[in-house]
Amino acid sequence: MILLCGIPTETPIALVREALDDNNTPYVVLNQRKFSTMKMSLEISGGKPSGKLQLNGDSYSVDEFTGVFTRLMDYHHLPELKDEPAGSPQLKFCSNLFETLTRWAEISSARVVNRVAPMGSNFSKPFQAQLIKRYGFEVPETLITNDPQLVRAFRARHGRVIYKSISGVRSIVQTLSDDDMTRIDNIRWCPTQFQAFVEGTNVRVHTVGERVFATAIKTDATDYRYAHRQSGDHAELRPVDLSDDLAEMCVKLSAGLGLAFAGIDLKITPDHEAYCFEVNPSPAFSYYESQTNQPISRAVADYLSGN
Amino acid sequence: MICSSQDASALWAYQGLRARGLHPFELVTAEMLTTTAKWEHTVGVDGANFNVTLADGRIINNRYVSGVVNRLTHVPLQHLAGTPDFEYAQQEYTALFMSWLNTLPSPIFNGVQSQGLSGAWRHPSEWVWLAAQAGLRTPSYSQSSHDEIDETLQLRRIVPDGTPTAMVIALGDHVFGQSLPPQIANACKELARLCQTPLLGIELTLGPPHGLWTFAGATPMPDLRLGGEPLLNELARQLYVNRPRRNS
Numbered sequence: 001m002i003l004l005c006g007i008p009t010e011t012p013i014a015l016v017r018e019a020l021d022d023n024n025t026p027y028v029v030l031n032q033r034k035f036s037t038m039k040m041s042l043e044i045s046g047g048k049p050s051g052k053l054q055l056n057g058d059s060y061s062v063d064e065f066t067g068v069f070t071r072l073m074d075y076h077h078l079p080e081l082k083d084e085p086a087g088s089p090q091l092k093f094c095s096n097l098f099e100t101l102t103r104w105a106e107i108s109s110a111r112v113v114n115r116v117a118p119m120g121s122n123f124s125k126p127f128q129a130q131l132i133k134r135y136g137f138e139v140p141e142t143l144i145t146n147d148p149q150l151v152r153a154f155r156a157r158h159g160r161v162i163y164k165s166i167s168g169v170r171s172i173v174q175t176l177s178d179d180d181m182t183r184i185d186n187i188r189w190c191p192t193q194f195q196a197f198v199e200g201t202n203v204r205v206h207t208v209g210e211r212v213f214a215t216a217i218k219t220d221a222t223d224y225r226y227a228h229r230q231s232g233d234h235a236e237l238r239p240v241d242l243s244d245d246l247a248e249m250c251v252k253l254s255a256g257l258g259l260a261f262a263g264i265d266l267k268i269t270p271d272h273e274a275y276c277f278e279v280n281p282s283p284a285f286s287y288y289e290s291q292t293n294q295p296i297s298r299a300v301a302d303y304l305s306g307n
Numbered sequence: 308m309i310c311s312s313q314d315a316s317a318l319w320a321y322q323g324l325r326a327r328g329l330h331p332f333e334l335v336t337a338e339m340l341t342t343t344a345k346w347e348h349t350v351g352v353d354g355a356n357f358n359v360t361l362a363d364g365r366i367i368n369n370r371y372v373s374g375v376v377n378r379l380t381h382v383p384l385q386h387l388a389g390t391p392d393f394e395y396a397q398q399e400y401t402a403l404f405m406s407w408l409n410t411l412p413s414p415i416f417n418g419v420q421s422q423g424l425s426g427a428w429r430h431p432s433e434w435v436w437l438a439a440q441a442g443l444r445t446p447s448y449s450q451s452s453h454d455e456i457d458e459t460l461q462l463r464r465i466v467p468d469g470t471p472t473a474m475v476i477a478l479g480d481h482v483f484g485q486s487l488p489p490q491i492a493n494a495c496k497e498l499a500r501l502c503q504t505p506l507l508g509i510e511l512t513l514g515p516p517h518g519l520w521t522f523a524g525a526t527p528m529p530d531l532r533l534g535g536e537p538l539l540n541e542l543a544r545q546l547y548v549n550r551p552r553r554n555s
Contacts (some may be wrong), residue, residue, distance in 0.1 A: 047438075096454050100452055103450065123401075127421070166406070191346045192399075
């Protein structure tokens with residue numbers, strides 16, 4: 001039995017559900033918005049976790065779940081809780097429910113896509129970059145500083161330079177412009193991350209277990225996620241094949257980070273060097289699947305089913 | 308030694324390690340690192356490096372560090388409280404700290420992990436699960452959606468509040484702070500190895516009726532004073548003996 005956790009109408013969940021239906025794989029959906037109808041308990045005895053989940057009027061032993069796909073959102077943002085005062089019984093219940101679910105998933109022997117702990121490397125991009133380098137990828141020359149003088153020198157050395165958040169907070173990658181340089185003293189307030197721009201083709205690689213789906217992105221924008229805003233044109237996506245070596249590197253990187261499912265952001269230079277910018281532990285793969293028909297959700301469903 | 312200026316245990320260890328002749332041995336507080344420090348942290352073809360210039364003029368460069376006691380739990384940014392984008396700044400500084408701490412060489416007690424600046428902070432459920440794998444006797448653990456506790460406000464405990472416990476500190480092949488049967492001491496060392504935390508505080512209860520040692524909790528930030536002088540002797544030895552050798 002597979003457990004799908006999140007908001008059922010969210011596209012990645014809906015796609016995995018559809019793939020499980022196609023495979024006739026049994027599953028249950030934990031609709032996060034219906035939290036008030038659920039109950040969960042976790043016990044650990046002699047190092048073995050067990051417990052019960054009451055859901056949709058049924059009761060399941062957690063041992064029944066051999067695969068878990070989780071895209072839980074921060075429950076504080078659920079519409080049902082947005083007006084709840086801090087410390088309310090509803091908030092406390094919700095916290096305990098999802099905490100119990102998460103804690104079980106962390107130690108369960110089920111296939112979990114993805115566990116919370118390994119997702120932590122994505123909290124710091126330069127921290128993750130250091131891990132990425134261990135798997136043979138190039139990483140862009142990066143400077144994090146609160147010293148404007150160092151930024152000037154870095155820009156003089158590398159020419160085109162981009163800046164973006166250090167943390168996992170989503171930011172729009174921007175090219176550092178002359179206009180930005182007039183405000184560069186502001187970085188004294190908080191260290192900021194700068195990177196040498198890497199020429200080449202953006203490739204998003206989704207790894208699911210040992211399966212690899214690579215998508216090339218054609219755009220003139222600095223950040224292809226915001227292609228229309230930055231360049232006026234939408235990015236063009238197409239499936240591409242990676243070399244066996246590069247595909248293997250991607251699989252090893254995801255496994256090394258403890259991620260059963262990952263979205264790896266690469267740039268392949270004209271010299272065929274593979275730069276890796278980031279490994280996303282909760283990739284919004286549906287965008288790539290809808291543009292290319294790559295069967296990513298099917299691969300996730302297969303993985304959850306033990307195939 | 309990297310620690311909060313309020314970490315009495317770390318300051319005690321710093322004095323004790325200095326007295327054992329570790330030299331040069333610098334004390335860098337978290338507060339020094341966030342107020343008026345000049346940061347240069349690079350990642351790229353030359354690996355990952357950092358160079359921070361403190362307000363007192365000292366320059367800390369990872370290439371010249373040969374051993375670390377790291378006790379950072381968070382990045383203190385009180386001086387920025389109330390400013391616009393404070394939460395963003397907090398996340399950015401924490402991400403920076405995760406990264407520069409990762410450039411520090413071994414021996415390091417304890418290194419950064421993705422779950423904590425000085426070793427992984429784990430939920431009690433995970434500690435119980437790991438402790439059992441390490442061979443420690445563990446109490447039955449339970450939690451549920453209907454618990455009274457609010458974990459956003461209060462830490463969950465493995466044993467009831469008020470239960471007498473003893474803290475031991477595992478460091479390499481040694482356990483300090485309490486004399487334990489060899490089997491229990493070995494299990495404590497195994498737990499430290501399993502969680503990749505070379506200096507680990509482990510809380511135990513000695514329960515009636517059979518006088519069995521039972522796991523009650525663990526932390527990568529134990530009060531080092533509980534290990535006393537023998538802990539400092541071993542910590543000094545490991546910092547000295549395991550330091551990286553440089554050719555020039």
